[in-house]
Amino acid sequence: MARWAAHADTSVGRVVRVDRGVAHVLTEDGPLRAGFGGNLLAAVAKDATAAPCTGDWVVVREWPDHRLTVEQVLPRRTAVVRATAGEQSHGQVLCANVDLAAVVVALHPLPVPARVDRLLSLAWGSGARPLVVLTKDDVVSDGEQVAEDLAVELPDVEVVRTSTVTGLGIDRLAALVAGGLTLALLGSSGHGKSSLVNALVGTDVLGTRAIRDDGRGRHTSVRRELVVLPGGGAVIDTPGLRGIGLIDEGGLAGAFADVVALAAGCRFRDCTHRSEPGCAVNAALEDGTLSRRRYESWRMLLREADAMAARKTARLRGEQNRERKRRMREHGTGR
Template structure:
């Protein structure tokens, strides 16, 4: 980022953010800024006065957050403004905000994004199940999900591949892009002030895509392996980048494990809107689509209107979401039990000390 200062509107600032920041304007030493990178103990914040390295407290920010920063010899994040959107995955055993050390089943990958680009390579293979997982996270986040099939120039049958992806990405736009020759890039360029996050596996070409959108090398990229078309993992941290043509993008490391969080029910319903629509025609309201009579979902599979793979994926993600929700409930009950034990212990101690 070559700029010495960052006009807030270019970072996505608007009247809503200004209203949220109002309570901090009484402190003349507080600046509004957007978090570009989070490290252990400090984060990079973009402000109108330039790029700052600021410490933070027990509640770490996330890349994409808008924050109030106290300036001075040692800048520090004093508040995180309420998020409009947040891409959250679960089951990673890390801190819920920054991904630093901690014990949590919720991990915020990016905050305040308008578009979630789900990046999946055309070669050597395309994983429809992985696309569905990421779509569930994207729909739940509140951002607009868009599926990008990268390395489109390597696809053996691109029209057929796009049809298959479209069947797994109900309700989401699907685009084929080739960062090497520029095909398809115009459809995914961002307007000034808009923010996108790139989600996908290692080697999918996310950093190459960022460079193509920026029109210059801003991210390090790895070569494609000969023989199988797989890219090499290069991104090691999440970072918010301001593109020369306007817009912002958050590049992320390749996601090896894409766990669902404990509150992804709405995201799953939107991801599998076709299954949900069919389920409305089942004879029983609580139909599990296993072997029940009058099941409209099973009838659609038998007729060929619904791919069996699609139903299998729905079942798998529903089971995982239910397990995560159950685990969250158990964790909440354990925490409540622990708190009551502390209260009762203090009450007994107070009773013993009473004259």
Template sequence: MNTESTFGSAFPFSNVSTASTASTVFAGLTALGWDADRDAEFAPYAERGLTVGRVSRVDRATCDVVTGAGVLRAAYGPGEPPCTGDWAVVDPAREPVAVHALLDRRTALTRSFASGASLGQVLAANVDTVLIVVPLDVEPNLGRVERLLTVAWDSGAQPVVVLTKADTVDDADEVRADVETAAPGADVVVVSAVTGEGVDVLSAIAGGGRTLALIGTSGAGKSTLANALTGADLATNETRQDGKGRHTTTWRELLPLPGGGVLVDTPGLRGIGLFDVNDGLELAFADVEALAEHCRFTDCGHDTEPGCAVQTAVETGELPYRRLESYRKLRREADWIASRTDYRLRAERSRQWKVIHKEMRRNPSPKK
């Protein structure tokens, strides 16, 4: 039942006795984010002699689960699949080991599938802080930053924009000020893995068993930043001459941090579609939403309506026109995804009613 894992040396596997006390079983999980609320949630499973662990990596039909006594390879069946960062209930005393249940996800970093399907793909679960990695060796795309911020805010986690490769430019502080205009409510940190600038700030965020997740495009410096935070030597590739990176991380994986806490490293995202992100849009564009409260009409589209406070702010220079256009674009995309989801649900309900009616015609109620 042993499996190779980043956590292998920290948690050499041994069977977990059903008589183990909670303090023994969970001693190694505190650094991974386990807390008293999880204790209470897990209690019914503990009474059945089951144990729990954090999902560190997911493959087809199996996943690695870090328990308080070691790392298990567990199978999972149909239904909601586990995701990196999930808390999974397992029984290590039975072969084959299988995932019995997943504890509630407090946060979920979700995107829509590239195919346009009206379903969401969970990239990471139970994340406290999302580090949006943006390289400084190319001019930051503020629209992409706003998109990633929308997804991060909607997950329920706290986003932080990390401007990497600060050692390659001379105007890092100026760029940071520009990015801050696109990131209200989020910290923007300038980092260089070469000089160490800003790494201590991110390390401090990770303390206390917190979970961090890295997202960004290929070549943004995610793997290099992960090396700096974990003290590990993860594979990295140089960025291509066109500024686009080559994929180095090919799966989502949970990595232990030296001071406690974990880091979820993700593959480079060529694109990230929005999925049910109304709350995320409101937070990512808090400045636009605040202005909209003063519009004459509650359903103002911020276009040609009279008394539009948002358009007035654009005209006076209070709100950049680029930011309003970005908001409109993301709103249209979010509304389109929502309409597809609603259509799928209506179609499923219609199919279910057809089955019921067909069954009723086949087996009519007896006449009284």
């Protein structure tokens, strides 16, 4: 009976935003705000990725004094995780349980393909379906051509051209999530992510701002935020991503599945795809199946992923050494 009563005090909801240790959660009974429960805090102290993040499904408990706490984060179906170069060895979870991960890139100034590749690696790594959303179509005249060129280079990824001024492509995005799916918007600052959310909702629910003329404008959005759409589904806005630390090997393999498939055909298993005999990647470069641009982009990101993996190994080794020394000290003093 007591057990049943305890369960009656809990509910499940979805995190729309986390703000200084307070989770804003949408439940069947409406929105609520909850702190982190004791067990959750202990888990977060060990591993920051255990903290609730936007898009998470969580169990919230109401205490006799009406305090609300998040007791549990339900297992994540997908997660957009940014590899970090810093102290955290687990990376940073940007958002969770998304079905579609959109790389948002403005058509003006002209998209930088290497940047798209980088963001797509992040999107692929999430486990969600990646998508490229080109924005600001109204300010260019060759949007269709740019989209076509991208689509040829990225056969596995849908490319959607949009404009929040003319409304182009907004219905397509709405249709993609209409069945109750969640779309995450990822990309650099000023490329129009929050504007897309506003266009999808139909009113200005999020702040947007022009980039400063020197191109170094502060990021407008500072929080990751889930917004439920009137036509069904949800969209997650994220603050502009700076370049660093996006790459992990899994995501890279997804974004460059064609190159990975080629590499499997190289004569040597440890082929570096530079000038080895029997290199299938180089053969594809020569016969034009693989573009030089894409090859360069892949190699650059691969180097970064390798460096990231090496740093992670070093960090883990450092942690193990510290732990061993700590144990030795404890036992060494005999107290």
